[in-house]
Amino acid sequence: MKKFEMPAPLWKRGLAYIIDMIIVNVFIISPFNPIFKGVRFTNIKDIYSISNPNLFLALVIISILTILYFTILEYKLRQTLGKSLLNISVISLNKKLTFSQTLLRNLTKPFVILLIIDTFYIIVSKDQRYLEKISKTKVIQEIK
Amino acid sequence: MKKWKIVLLTILLLWLVSYIVASFFKDSKINLEDKIAVIPIYGPITISGSSSFIIEESGSSSNSIIEFLDKANSDSSVKAIILEIDSPGGTVVASEELANAVKSSNKPTVALIREVGASGAYWVASSANKIIASPMSITGSIGVLGSYLEFSEIFEKYGITYQELTAGELKEIGSPFKPLTPKEREIIQKKINLIHDYFIDEVSRNRNLSVTQIQEIRSGLFYLGREAIDLGLVDYLGNKDLAINVSKELAGIKEAKIITYERKVSFLDIFSKLSANQFYYIGRGIGASMYIQAKGNGFSIRT
Numbered sequence A: 001m002k003k004f005e006m007p008a009p010l011w012k013r014g015l016a017y018i019i020d021m022i023i024v025n026v027f028i029i030s031p032f033n034p035i036f037k038g039v040r041f042t043n044i045k046d047i048y049s050i051s052n053p054n055l056f057l058a059l060v061i062i063s064i065l066t067i068l069y070f071t072i073l074e075y076k077l078r079q080t081l082g083k084s085l086l087n088i089s090v091i092s093l094n095k096k097l098t099f100s101q102t103l104l105r106n107l108t109k110p111f112v113i114l115l116i117i118d119t120f121y122i123i124v125s126k127d128q129r130y131l132e133k134i135s136k137t138k139v140i141q142e143i144k
Numbered sequence B: 001m002k003k004w005k006i007v008l009l010t011i012l013l014l015w016l017v018s019y020i021v022a023s024f025f026k027d028s029k030i031n032l033e034d035k036i037a038v039i040p041i042y043g044p045i046t047i048s049g050s051s052s053f054i055i056e057e058s059g060s061s062s063n064s065i066i067e068f069l070d071k072a073n074s075d076s077s078v079k080a081i082i083l084e085i086d087s088p089g090g091t092v093v094a095s096e097e098l099a100n101a102v103k104s105s106n107k108p109t110v111a112l113i114r115e116v117g118a119s120g121a122y123w124v125a126s127s128a129n130k131i132i133a134s135p136m137s138i139t140g141s142i143g144v145l146g147s148y149l150e151f152s153e154i155f156e157k158y159g160i161t162y163q164e165l166t167a168g169e170l171k172e173i174g175s176p177f178k179p180l181t182p183k184e185r186e187i188i189q190k191k192i193n194l195i196h197d198y199f200i201d202e203v204s205r206n207r208n209l210s211v212t213q214i215q216e217i218r219s220g221l222f223y224l225g226r227e228a229i230d231l232g233l234v235d236y237l238g239n240k241d242l243a244i245n246v247s248k249e250l251a252g253i254k255e256a257k258i259i260t261y262e263r264k265v266s267f268l269d270i271f272s273k274l275s276a277n278q279f280y281y282i283g284r285g286i287g288a289s290m291y292i293q294a295k296g297n298g299f300s301i302r303t
Helices: A010-036 A053-077 A081-085 A099-105 A112-119 A130-135 B002-025 B062-074 B092-103 B120-126 B152-157 B182-207 B211-217 B225-230 B240-251 B267-283 B286-295
Strands: A004-007 A088-092 A137-143 B035-042 B078-087 B109-118 B130-133 B138-140 B145-147 B222-224 B257-260 B300-302
Touching (some): A010 A053, A010 A088, A081 A088, A099 A130, A099 A137, A130 A137, B035 B062, B035 B240, B062 B078, B062 B092, B092 B120, B092 B182, B109 B120, B120 B138, B130 B240, B138 B225, B222 B225
Parallel strands (some): B035 B078, B035 B257, B109 B130
Antiparallel strands (some): A088 A137, B138 B222, B145 B300
């Protein structure tokens, strides 16, 4: 049976991201919870407090692990857990999806504000975030 | 099947890395920088603060200071509060409001008396957990003062008569244009005594004073810091450094950043205050000031 590829709808991509972030919270962030006691994550000054090197370092490590979650799975399977559940996947606009392409397209994933800015590009391009445009990748859904 | 294996393995691997790295941080306490908030209380304490800028002496507004206390109490990084006091006292209600706010603070509080911390300002200081003063600071003066200017004899000298038309026998009590009758004097004195008793009770309770100590301070006399320590009115003699160290000890911290809460004066504030004062002084005359005295009876009670 022939399969048709079309850009994944934004709601599916959003929902897949939420599912993935739940996984990230449970498996990557939660081990750090006991040492984040007293930090108000609603206060941006607290979160990016450079005056506290330990807090800054922990946040950098969490960000790297979050990027790796998206990068490894998309590189290996073209899908994260969220994308797999919603039946959407990543494709390269070149020949084969490379590790550097998946790394580049996921650089904004841990930072919600940057991700929102990145996503605004969809208004112009219709189906690509800005980093997807640069990395020459796209998220599609297959219809049989 | 292979796909789910890779997903599971990746998640497990990242969880393991995260768990191992997090265990390295366990001993290093990730807390935001601890802070000690310094709240200045300068000049007479009133509810709104006699905040005349540049031209007149400025005071402290109990409203603003209570706002600062709330801000410090709701900031989890603030571990202790220092009240830096240089005030001769203030109005009864403003002093009481402020004292209650200090008492209900959920952070350790330390009062540092600089030049003067007397009367209503001492009432506020007594609500703090610890009081520090310089040996030469003026403190105490736990009394109540009711005063006004009386012009009746000047009026008599210049042949001016004051016509009193009132409904209510004591409505004009404390008028600057007539002498007090013995009955009026007795009534006002009773009210001042009531405030004094309340003031003494509050300070005694705050400082846990003995009967002998209470008898001593009842006179309303002021004391130097070195005398006040013997009377139990002050805990330590020292300066701001000592206040910071005592605050750290009460908060159970070793290092802290000192931050001062002050009302920021904007350019617009300065401009409006200057122009308001200018117009006020242009328009004001002797008649106007007499009107103001008469309007408020000119009588004030302060601690």
